Amino acid sequence: MIVLRTNGLGKSFTLHLQGSVTIPVLENVELSVRAGECIALTGPSGAGKSTLMRCLYGNYGAEAGSIHLRHRDAEIEMTAADPRMMREIRRDTLGYVSQFLRVIPRVATRDIVAEPLIARGTPRDAALARATELLRRLNLPDALHDLPPATFSGGEQQRVNLARGFAAGHPIMLLDEPTASLDAANAEVVIQLIQEAKAAGSALVGIFHDLPVRDRVADRLFTVEPIRKAA
């Protein structure tokens, strides 16, 4: 079953400080993702992979075309969704694991990881237990679980972010370089988490600059073509 699909998706940036020059980035993107599969976005640097991810998450409005997403047994046209619907989609259906943790001051790591699960209605104790399990799998020492992650290393913060991203088990997940700052042992855990999410029926779209990781998790590659070269 296709759970995420774009039709003729287009996006350009207008640089208002430079005489309103318009830079086209995405043109006529036709992507479809099924439940249980992982698609890796490829294409040269600057082709528009991150831009496509941000469009899929609704951070950038699409200028042309549409994005259809399966949310609670209905198909939603995301480009027409109001802010309340977008919040609901992000809470229940669409997860995004960015490369960097947005640190929330004074909130303990375990609570940061459990928060998306609690938001989806999981009882607090069960959510905290799941958070602990994920943090341990990602080799974050127990002594750190009660501390806010502001002072953690880059790799530790990324693991907190990954634990948070995988905690809620969203049916559709967007992964932006999920192993970028990780050592081999932790990258291996992330590969397992991705495989488990697929087995549970989640659809994943990711950018993986680490090719051995990409080859182990991706079912298909989707090439984002640079427009100027394609034209």
Ligand SMILES: Nc1ncnc2c1ncn2[C@@H]1O[C@H](COP(=O)(O)OP(=O)(O)OP(=O)(O)O)[C@@H](O)[C@H]1O
């Ligand atoms: N907010 C923005 N304003 C203006 N131009 C932008 C903006 N974001 C991205 N771009 C431009 O859009 C193009 C695509 O950028 P994007 O980051 O999506 O590429 P990418 O394929 O993810 O690259 P990389 O592999 O290097 O991360 C680039 O030419 C970039 O300069």
